[in-house]
Amino acid sequence: MPILDEARGILERAGYLVFSADATTLEFEDDTLMGFIAAYQFGEEIVRSWRDRQSSFLRKNAPALRSSGLKSWNVYSVFLAASNNYTETKRELLAIEEDFQSTRKIAQSNLVSATDVSRALFPLLSIQNLVELRQEDPTERLRARVGEKIFNAVQTMESTEELAQIFLETK
Amino acid sequence: MRLRSLYIDGFRGALSPVEVEFGDAFTVITGRNGAGKSTICDAIEYVLTGTLERFRLDTEKGEYIDDYLWWRGPGSPQRRIARLTFATDSGEEFILSRGPDGDTTQRGVEKLYDPTKAPESPLPRLCQTSIIRDETITRFSTDLSETERFDFVNRAIGISRFDKIEERLTLVNKRLRDLVALRKTEYDRVREEAARLTSELSQARITASSTANLQELLKAVTGSPEAPTDVREFLRASQLEITRNRAEIDDIERSSATLRQLDPAHPSQAELKRQLELQTSEMSEAEVAVKSAELELSRLAAALDSERLRSARIEALAQLREQGIRAGLQDGHCPLCGLHIGEGEYKAHLEELEREIRGFNDSLTSLVTQHADAKAKHQQLRSKFEQLRAAYQQTLSRSEAAEKAYAAGRAKIRDFGLTSGTNIATVIAPKRQRIELLEKTISSLRSSLALARVSDLERQLSTVQDKLRIADFELSRASSAESSAREFDAALKRVSAEIVDERLADLSPLLSELYLRLRPHSEWAEIQYLMRGDVRRFLSFTVGSDINPRFVFSSGQRRALGLSFLLAVHLSRSWCYLKTLILDDPVQHIDDYRAMHLVEVLSSIRRSGRQVICGIEDPALADLLCRRLKMEASGEGVKVEMRFSLGKGISAECTDVVPLVARALVSA
Numbered sequence: 001m002p003i004l005d006e007a008r009g010i011l012e013r014a015g016y017l018v019f020s021a022d023a024t025t026l027e028f029e030d031d032t033l034m035g036f037i038a039a040y041q042f043g044e045e046i047v048r049s050w051r052d053r054q055s056s057f058l059r060k061n062a063p064a065l066r067s068s069g070l071k072s073w074n075v076y077s078v079f080l081a082a083s084n085n086y087t088e089t090k091r092e093l094l095a096i097e098e099d100f101q102s103t104r105k106i107a108q109s110n111l112v113s114a115t116d117v118s119r120a121l122f123p124l125l126s127i128q129n130l131v132e133l134r135q136e137d138p139t140e141r142l143r144a145r146v147g148e149k150i151f152n153a154v155q156t157m158e159s160t161e162e163l164a165q166i167f168l169e170t171k
Numbered sequence: 172m173r174l175r176s177l178y179i180d181g182f183r184g185a186l187s188p189v190e191v192e193f194g195d196a197f198t199v200i201t202g203r204n205g206a207g208k209s210t211i212c213d214a215i216e217y218v219l220t221g222t223l224e225r226f227r228l229d230t231e232k233g234e235y236i237d238d239y240l241w242w243r244g245p246g247s248p249q250r251r252i253a254r255l256t257f258a259t260d261s262g263e264e265f266i267l268s269r270g271p272d273g274d275t276t277q278r279g280v281e282k283l284y285d286p287t288k289a290p291e292s293p294l295p296r297l298c299q300t301s302i303i304r305d306e307t308i309t310r311f312s313t314d315l316s317e318t319e320r321f322d323f324v325n326r327a328i329g330i331s332r333f334d335k336i337e338e339r340l341t342l343v344n345k346r347l348r349d350l351v352a353l354r355k356t357e358y359d360r361v362r363e364e365a366a367r368l369t370s371e372l373s374q375a376r377i378t379a380s381s382t383a384n385l386q387e388l389l390k391a392v393t394g395s396p397e398a399p400t401d402v403r404e405f406l407r408a409s410q411l412e413i414t415r416n417r418a419e420i421d422d423i424e425r426s427s428a429t430l431r432q433l434d435p436a437h438p439s440q441a442e443l444k445r446q447l448e449l450q451t452s453e454m455s456e457a458e459v460a461v462k463s464a465e466l467e468l469s470r471l472a473a474a475l476d477s478e479r480l481r482s483a484r485i486e487a488l489a490q491l492r493e494q495g496i497r498a499g500l501q502d503g504h505c506p507l508c509g510l511h512i513g514e515g516e517y518k519a520h521l522e523e524l525e526r527e528i529r530g531f532n533d534s535l536t537s538l539v540t541q542h543a544d545a546k547a548k549h550q551q552l553r554s555k556f557e558q559l560r561a562a563y564q565q566t567l568s569r570s571e572a573a574e575k576a577y578a579a580g581r582a583k584i585r586d587f588g589l590t591s592g593t594n595i596a597t598v599i600a601p602k603r604q605r606i607e608l609l610e611k612t613i614s615s616l617r618s619s620l621a622l623a624r625v626s627d628l629e630r631q632l633s634t635v636q637d638k639l640r641i642a643d644f645e646l647s648r649a650s651s652a653e654s655s656a657r658e659f660d661a662a663l664k665r666v667s668a669e670i671v672d673e674r675l676a677d678l679s680p681l682l683s684e685l686y687l688r689l690r691p692h693s694e695w696a697e698i699q700y701l702m703r704g705d706v707r708r709f710l711s712f713t714v715g716s717d718i719n720p721r722f723v724f725s726s727g728q729r730r731a732l733g734l735s736f737l738l739a740v741h742l743s744r745s746w747c748y749l750k751t752l753i754l755d756d757p758v759q760h761i762d763d764y765r766a767m768h769l770v771e772v773l774s775s776i777r778r779s780g781r782q783v784i785c786g787i788e789d790p791a792l793a794d795l796l797c798r799r800l801k802m803e804a805s806g807e808g809v810k811v812e813m814r815f816s817l818g819k820g821i822s823a824e825c826t827d828v829v830p831l832v833a834r835a836l837v838s839a
């Protein structure tokens with residue numbers, strides 16, 4: 001799965017302007033956020049090169065960032081890899097994310113599906129699984145279970161005595 | 172729908188009017204502790220519900236939150252009012268206000284939610300799911316039990332539509348339970364009555380089976396074969412007669428036996444007479460012996476008296492002899508009589524005196540002994556005589572008493588119609604026959620009554636058995652109705668549970684996404700919810716391999732989990748038109764990394780079209796929020812700085828957040 005292609009599609013659908021910086025890098029921007037996405041085969045490559053990629057981006061866009069005012073605080077450096085060779089890498093990627101210097105970093109590996117890429121990009125996206133809970137009328141389901149006559153009686157009768165009488169008369 | 176503005180005067184810490192214009196996109200409220208950030212949330216909740224849920228149950232020294240809703244410091248506010256302005260998606264505005272002085276306006280409140288979908292008490296539910304406070308997050312992260320969590324979800328997302336039905340079913344179930352108990356009691360009572368009647372009937376049948384020829388018996392007893400008019404009186408009188416006859420028979424038999432014992436011809440009486448004769452004879456002999464002893468005693472007494480008369484002379488002789496011995500012969504002359512006497516003769520005279528004195532003493536001693544013996548013998552004989560006389564008297568008394576009793580017995584026997592020589596059996600036999608007749612008549616009469624009783628009991632038993640059939644039918648009917656009502660209740664609970672299961676399944680991806688975004692734990696990126704229980708429902712969370720995060724997460728991690736849950740519930744409400752999320756200081760106890768995640772989640776919620784209002788103490792974090800929350804035009808984002816001044820209360824300074832440069836990289 002080409003990670004960059006997936007990432008581009010996701011960001012464009014989210015309203016970002018996305019453009020390729022080079023074969024392994026996308027740059028993106030909307031009214032609030034901006035940054036770049038670097039794709040890798042292995043997580044270990046992220047550990048080795050993320051600083052260089054971040055510096056390269058900041059250098060290249062220095063004038064734009066300087067002129068962007070407060071928006072320059074909203075830069076994301078996104079490093080995505082398809083797999084890991086070592087379990088230790090996961091911890092190293094976490095350490096990268098916890099480093100808040102210069103840019104906010106997203107460093108994720110083991111991205112094998114479009115869903116994985118989308119999840120990695122969650123900080124840039126609106127809530128993806130918004131749900132309007134279905135409003136099925138549960139009374140219909142209950143009516144079907146207990147029978148029309150008795151259900152109507154329970155639903156409408158205020159008097160306990162009369163309701164008890166209905167239960168007594170219903171087989 | 173959005174919150175447009177808030178105006179408070181005199182509410183909580185606001186001595187002077189405080190007005191906040193909310194940004195359509197977001198409002199970040201900042202300020203130190205006590206600056207009034209929470210007052211904004213309190214005012215929103217108060218206008219909608221009239222109370223503050225977080226204090227609702229708190230009381231101290233008899234005071235409640237109602238006593239502290241309004242300014243209590245020095246000075247007095249111009250008014251006491253809290254007012255909210257809402258804007259619908261079409262731009263229409265409406266105002267809700269509430270105050271203690273009748274300034275309450277709630278017109279338009281129904282625009283906030285869909286009444287056909289909303290849960291019971293929609294406004295408190297709206298506040299519970301729209302205003303997320305620090306303490307709410309804490310409660311959901313650590314304190315809330317699984318059932319409370321379930322109830323919260325059940326009510327908040329508007330599923331429970333059965334409240335009224337449940338209430339009615341509870342009452343009906345109780346009524347039918349009581350009815351079953353009542354019918355069971357009635358059935359048991361009738362059943363016991365049937366058993367008692369059956370037993371009585373069985374006994375009456377046994378009694379009735381022993382009926383003899385009653386008419387003949389009655390004729391023999393009363394002279395008439397007709398049954399007595401007063402059966403009870405007849406039975407009583409007959410019983411009395413039987414008792415009387417039995418007593419008379421006893422009396423006759425006892426008297427007869429006594430007479431036989433006292434008859435002079437009876438060996439015991441003859442023996443008594445012979446004993447009397449013997450005692451008379453013995454007494455006469457004893458009397459003669461006593462008299463003889465008296466004579467001997469008199470004789471010895473006289474002899475003794477005579478010897479005592481001689482004793483003076485003997486005494487004088489003894490003195491003379493003593494003097495003679497002491498003086499001795501005086502010149503051949505007796506010193507006692509002066510006669511001239513020889514030595515030998517003198518000595519012989521003295522010896523003669525001695526012999527006479529000794530003989531007297533021996534005779535006197537013998538008489539005294541004989542007299543004492545005779546006296547003792549006399550007393551002995553006298554005592555024996557007295558004993559014999561007493562025994563005789565006793566025997567005589569017995570004999571006289573027997574004669575008297577015999578005479579009385581004979582008189583009594585005569586009273587019973589017996590004369591001497593009559594056999595008492597001839598008197599007793601008719602009485603015995605009468606008793607037997609009466610007893611047979613009574614028994615027969617009772618048997619006759621038992622026949623009527625059998626018939627009566629059979630009729631009663633038939634009636635009671637009919638009643639028993641009816642009672643059984645009614646009991647079955649009530650039990651069946653109770654069972655139906657219980658089954659209805661169970662079906663209701665099952666349907667409720669099914670729907671909650673389905674809704675939570677719908678909610679699950681959202682909850683998972685929020686959990687993943689907040690990333691409370693680096694190891695366990697996924698979360699599952701678990702529901703169990705048919706009657707009491709439990710909702711719990713697990714991470715990893717069925718691990719309960721409550722026991723492995725730190726407090727900050729638990730808060731992040733609680734927050735993801737609360738946000739999921741907030742975002743999934745379909746019944747609520749107000750699209751405003753209000754958070755009061757949600758970042759406490761959260762590290763920078765997770766605070767960043769929270770900011771990004773709020774940014775994502777904002778990107779989803781929600782209005783976000785967030786109170787934050789940390790100014791840097793407030794600035795970060797202002798930068799990250801998306802807005803498209805000036806005025807859509809507002810930053811509110813809250814302050815508290817002594818004597819003035821809280822104040823708010825609202826500043827529009829300037830939109831960021833739309834394109835930086837692209838223009839470059």
